[in-house]
Amino acid sequence: MANHVTSVSKEYGDIIVKAEFDRSTGRLRIMKNGVIVAESFPPHSWMTIASAAGGSTWGTSPSERDLIFVLDQHRAQPYAWPKADGDE
Structure with a gap:
């Protein structure tokens, strides 16, 4: 079976998210340092992606x-994790 996962990584200070x-199941995972x-x-x-990327026409396969x-929106939530020095 082919891998149908779209993934991205981003650094926020010393934290990698x-x-x-997974397009085959619709599962969305967010990881912090693994x-x-x-x-x-x-x-x-789907609601998480639609609320973060509202102007996108992603359908069922987000880019x-x-x-x-999604990562930026998650990062902005008060429950996310402490901001590193220099983070905006």
Whole structure:
């Protein structure tokens, strides 16, 4: 079976976060330094992506850019993780 995962990574100070979207299951995972900090399945995963990448026409297959928006939105949440010095 082919791998149907779209993933992106981004650095926030010394923290590396990654978002993975599995198109075959609709699962969305967000990881911080390799540890899963959030995971959702449809319809919640779709709502998360749609709210972060509202102007996108992603349908059921978000682009890497859409997932970057998801990471930025997750990062802005008060429950996310402490901001590193120099983070905006």
